[in-house]
Amino acid sequence: MNPVEASFSDVRVVVHDGVYEPAEDTLMLCEYLDIIPGETMLEIGCGCGLVSIVAARNGAAVVATDKSLAAVQNTRENARRNALLDKIDVRQGQLFEPIREEERFALIVINPPYLPGTREDPAYDNAWSGGLDGREVIDAFLAQCTNFLENDGRVLLVQSSLSNTDKTQKALDTLFHSSTIKAEKRFFYERLLLFEAQRPRQATY
Helix, strand or coil, X not given: CCCEEEEECCEEEEECCCCCCCCHHHHHHHHCCCCCCCCEEEEECCCCCHHHHHHHHCCCEEEEEECCHHHHHHHHHHHHHCCCCCCXXXXXXXXXXXXXXXXXEEEEEECCCCECCCCXXXXXXXXXXXXXXXXXXXXXXXXXXXXXXXXXXXXXXXEEHHHCHHXXXXXXXXXXXXXXXXXXXXXXXXXXXXXXXXXXXXXXX
């Protein structure tokens, strides 16, 4: 299958077969990145790399990870197409596995698989299915994210209302000094929420 094209503002990327195609959740992340030039950003689950490329275009030094080799290769291709390969360090691995113990970031962003679903479902796709309750990746991320943030760092996390957003809000309130719903998009069957949390309660260094 030929690659499809996706864009945000003047950033153009190609999306290969087997890689998550940017949708409303991806574009919401791009819109609300609020990059401070010179800061470091980690994107977990980079897919085709659109979010990481937008961040790098706005001055961030980016580490982009994905468990899928196809996604890693796709992100590198798009970084090269946008002349940003030297600004985006692309690594393969699940969640924080590719991150060195001593690395810290000003911003960590994630658009995780957040819809309830199991491998037995006929339409199962691990790009969107977050396990039986939709929280498999979300909870694993929340358990580790503050370990890799600077002391005044922040997190951006996209989630569906179908996977218990109240639980996410409570976890963020526990882990961070400040947390809020930064953006929201409503659809006939769900709401997409963009959580922002700032300043981990426990210093990491």
